[in-house]
Amino acid sequence: MHVHKYERAWLIFGLAMLAVFLCLLAVAAVSNDIVPPSGMQQIDPSTVARTPPFDKPGLRRLPDGSYEAYYVAQVFSFNPAVLTVPVGAKVTFYVTSTDVVHGFFVPHTDINMMVIPGWVNTETHVFRTPGEYLLICHEYCGIGHQNMFGKIEVTKV
């Protein structure tokens, strides 16, 4: 099959571009640990309220100075509704749902997760700028979906 020389050049350019993009992703994955989020932990959605640590959702400080935040998502609210963390805090979020699929998204950060009943999704973020962050459910979950949001207050130390 004959391929025109310009077409061959164009295809090589296209394939090279894809290869460069993939290499950049690989470099970011290896050097900065930027990999797709994948919470692989499971939880019985019918007993979340009795399963530690989701029985007491909220923030806890670890001995190394970082934080863990446990969230329960359910129609149409997050628990806790407001989270207060000191600026500079490294927070690992653990989120699960007791009913349907929800979203867990904090605009202007890379905290962006799907919350699936039966699973605990997780993402770590360092809050470098103080202020009030909006936490929103960004997956349609029912008639009150637009009212499902919370706040993360990052306070000056």
Add this chain to the structure above:
Amino acid sequence: MIADRQMRSENRVVIAHVYTATTAIALGAIFGVFQGFSRAGAVDAPAWFDYYRILTLHGVLMALVFTTFFITGLSLFVTYRAIPRERALTVGWIGWIVMLIGTAMAAVEIVLGNATVLYTFYAPLKASPWFYIGATILVIGTWVVAYEIFENVVYWRKHNPGTPVPLVVFCAAATFVMWVVATLGVVAEMAMLIPWAFGWIPKVNVLLTRLFFWYFGHPLVYFWIMGAYIIWYNIIPKRYGGNVFSDALTRLTFIMLILLSTPVGIHHEFMDPGISSAWKALFTVTTYGVAIPSFITAFAIFASFELAAIKRGHKGFIATVRSLPWNDPAFSGAAYGMLLFILGGFGGLVNASYSMDAVVHNTIWVVGHFHVTVGGPVALTFLGAAYWMIPRLTGRALWKPEWALMQTRLWFVGMLVMSFAMHFAGLLGAPRRTSDVSYHGAAVAAAWQPYMIAAAAGGLLLFLAILLFVAVAVGTLLQNRKTESMEVEFAVPALSAETTPGALQHLFRWGAVALVLAVLVYAGPIAELVHAPGYSVAGMRTW
């Protein structure tokens, strides 16, 4: 020569498909413009017909009904015209009737508020079983249409041994080979959802249903794009006196689309738990792969433009652009669609790259992306092609062709305004699928407001464009001016095109390879989900 009576009875089947698509886009546009105004804070949906019911109708009518009925109609049309013969139309009519029954069942459930689950119907949102059954019947109807097209391929091979199937029929049949492979996913999902919705099975594995949905959901967009490619390769070159750039490369492109469209779906689930990072990374690679046939297409289409211009003595970029028939609505629809697809392609590579996807996932950026792809190259090409098809189907001259031309321009501008606004708002964090994005006056949300207003303005232009389209499509039926010619011609390869290798003519074998490839790529993530002890979920109705 094929009898006039035969042609007219075939046309009636196609008209049924095309005007069902027209009805879907007209209704879908009304719901669409309403959503734009709701998100901009200008209107509120009444409690008896809430925003999410409207959103479900818009998504289902546009993404599933309009596109599918148009592609089935187009594919039957090109098959009937390119392989003229005395044929019974029983199967052709059954396909349309089955599709219509399925559509009507699903639509009634949505209108009644029993299926406010959006067009992705993510479990464990639990809709009425009749919604899932209706959607399944719609898919089965498309299989009947696929059978009708395949039967004609088999007929051609039997009666023309050694001669390749006409290129346009090859493209249409390839589209349906891909479609059959892809729809197996949604049928598998329905086999889980229907017994659960009836209450025969108490719980459902949510992640498995999502995986099956996106096994189908991404090739669905390639089904739309292949429909546009059928037109770009085979019909549009005739509008500017051009040729197919290469017969072999066109067939190669469609075979690549059969192979590469399906094993990509998990890029929609990068932010899901339960699928390990390694599988997600693999799906980034496969998703990049499906860009390659689009690279080939971009080259082939623009090369065909240039060769046609050179043939007429034009040289250089500007002379080539000026030589094209911009006042022909069939051409301008497709050409503006191609321009929009360049933007869609850039955005698509962002979405496929999991690190950047984390910024835009489930924001309105994604909505901007799929409007500039399915609403751009696909819908605009289809609307343009409808202006070419309708006179050839009805024997009537197009009513108000100047409105048709205005429609393509208005749509192009409206889509640019709306999708740019959506992309920017998405980068600022505005979510999709939400009736009101003010979040009780939160500062972050206030920054989205100007973009929401711009998106609503773009949506209004698109709505006006649809009004023009419907006026022309319906007006043509209501007047009696005869068209000069109902002749249908498909583009032929440029003289330099060489013989096509035999390997590029085996549609069904490549379909089997595609199925194997899809199984190989999905086997890992599916095994992971099945082996996980997992918790199935009872589900509920939250609307």
